[in-house]
Amino acid sequence: DAGVTQSPTHLIKTRGQQVTLRCSPKSGHDTVSWYQQALGQGPQFIFQYYEEEERQRGNFPDRFSGHQFPNYSSELNVNALLLGDSALYLCASSLVSAGESYEQYFGPGTRLTVT
Amino acid sequence: LAKTTQPISMDSYEGQEVNITCSHNNIATNDYITWYQQFPSQGPRFIIQGYKTKVTNEVASLFIPADRKSSTLSLPRVSLSDTAVYYCLVGDMSGRDDKIIFGKGTRLHILP
Known part of the structure; x- marks a missing residue:
């Protein structure tokens, strides 16, 4: 068990709606990254939060936003949902200060379906 | 980030040793090589990481030649x-x- 938790497990939304996904990092970790994984594809990096700020961002539109709280947990918000946003959303945590930034621990993901 | 190339899929049989090779011709001096495993509807799981030569843990081995332009997960x-x-x-x-940066990965199918 990697220790990263995500909620909800599954979610069904309608086009145009907004959604918030939540992630709690592994105990002791300070950095949270979000990924989108479409069926049959590898995970695609959305953004990363460290010290409550967005530190890096992938090639995703502004409809995707996030937040990190003082306890290091994080939220991913997606506005104006499109059918193409249907995917598995993965949260990963790491301890950047340890220099082991590539040993990220992934949660089980949230399966989002947009109809 | 260096781009990687892996076979799309592989089949093998129970009890066999499986080797998956990854090409990374543009690897930089500071780059490490890391392998993840992912089961359906689960997040990826760290398997092994290395910089050069050979690394072994309880799950797998990672072979990296001297030029570091490829690596093999065993x-x-x-x-x-x-x-x-x-x-x-x-x-x-x-x-x-x-x-x-994830690519499409290698789909390994183990047959009985």
Whole structure:
């Protein structure tokens, strides 16, 4: 068990709606990254939060936003949902200060379906 | 980040040793090589990481030649539960670049 938790497990939304996904990092970790994984594809990096700020961002539109709280947990918000946003959303945590930034621990993901 | 190339899929049989090779011709001096495993509807799981030569842990071995332009993940005596997608990633461990770039990975199918 990697220790990263995500909620909800599954979610069904309608086009145009907004959604918030939540992630709690592994105990002791300070950095949270979000990924989108479409069926049959590898995970695609959305953004990363460290010290409550967005530190890096992938090639995703502004409809995707996030937040990190003082306890290091994080939220991913997606506005104006499109059918193409249907995917598995993965949260990963790491301890950047340890220099082991590539040993990220992934949660089980949230399966989002947009109809 | 260095781009990686892996076979799209591989089949093997229970009890066999499986070797998955990854090409990364543009690997940089500071880059490490990391492999992840992913089962359906689960997040990727770290398997092994190395910089050069050979690394071994309780799950796998990673062979890296001197030029570091490729690497081979070796899974000894695979079982049906090793059926998964395996991703090879290359990146800087310094902390300056923390985003992980996944390719499509290698779909390994273990047959009885």
